[in-house]
Amino acid sequence: MIKGIKLRRLGYRTKKELNKLTAKTIGGEISAMEIEVEHCKAMLDKAGGIRETDRRRSVALEARAGDLLRQIAEIRKSDQSYERHLLGLGKRKMSASAARRIEEIEHAIERKKEEIALILPYRCETKDLRPVSYYESTIKVFEQAIKRYRTYLSTKQKKENRVATWRALAARKTGTSRDIAASVKRQLSTYKYCPYCGGPLGTEPHADHIYPIAKGGLSLDSNMVIVCKECNLKKKDMTLGAFMRKYKLDPEKIKQALLILKKDF
Numbered sequence: 001m002i003k004g005i006k007l008r009r010l011g012y013r014t015k016k017e018l019n020k021l022t023a024k025t026i027g028g029e030i031s032a033m034e035i036e037v038e039h040c041k042a043m044l045d046k047a048g049g050i051r052e053t054d055r056r057r058s059v060a061l062e063a064r065a066g067d068l069l070r071q072i073a074e075i076r077k078s079d080q081s082y083e084r085h086l087l088g089l090g091k092r093k094m095s096a097s098a099a100r101r102i103e104e105i106e107h108a109i110e111r112k113k114e115e116i117a118l119i120l121p122y123r124c125e126t127k128d129l130r131p132v133s134y135y136e137s138t139i140k141v142f143e144q145a146i147k148r149y150r151t152y153l154s155t156k157q158k159k160e161n162r163v164a165t166w167r168a169l170a171a172r173k174t175g176t177s178r179d180i181a182a183s184v185k186r187q188l189s190t191y192k193y194c195p196y197c198g199g200p201l202g203t204e205p206h207a208d209h210i211y212p213i214a215k216g217g218l219s220l221d222s223n224m225v226i227v228c229k230e231c232n233l234k235k236k237d238m239t240l241g242a243f244m245r246k247y248k249l250d251p252e253k254i255k256q257a258l259l260i261l262k263k264d265f
Helices: 004-012 015-019 023-047 052-077 096-119 121-126 132-174 177-185 229-235 240-247 251-260
Strands: 206-209 224-227
Touching: 004 023, 004 132, 015 132, 023 132, 052 096, 132 177, 177 224, 206 229, 224 229, 229 240, 240 251
Parallel strands: none
Antiparallel strands: 206 224
């Protein structure tokens, strides 16, 4: 689960940064942003039900809490907040008065948060004390980023598919389709059951070419599927249609399983 600053950073990735990521990682980041957008929209809906006077008061309290946080940062940054060492050697230690002042400010911030929680109960229930402006800006930034990520991902996947197709075509021409099938197998996603017979995959699942190599099929992700050992040995070089007819398998169930796995058939 991506949270906090790391999550917020997703909305500002550059194309150079995206180039370093796999399609699976980009897909995961899109999902994370979509979840956060839904959360922000839900929080805004709840915020819409409060009185305008309460809203203004909560905004003022949030602004004051922000000022207090800046005061803590200034105290920590100031040289006067640290004890002086002889010849300036050794690690700097914060003075007792500065530490006490920071503690007082932190208590004041907690009181502000408690007041906000009383004004806006939904903030207390969800334990989300971020200002309303955060939800609004996050929705805007993430919706734009999701659109940009999807466009990039689509282009990236098309390019990867073209490369994989060229590689598979070259392998078919040189008779090495089964050699590259092993590398494709490692990338295949699996269904909880065998997509052909509906039984368990077993301890030794096989990778089957939906359209067989013997009939011109390619070693591509879209043409390969993980099935149980028994089905693969029975199917051999048969087409999927011939295999279903011979063993009286349910075409609709097989079609549904292959659609879930995004396979061509």
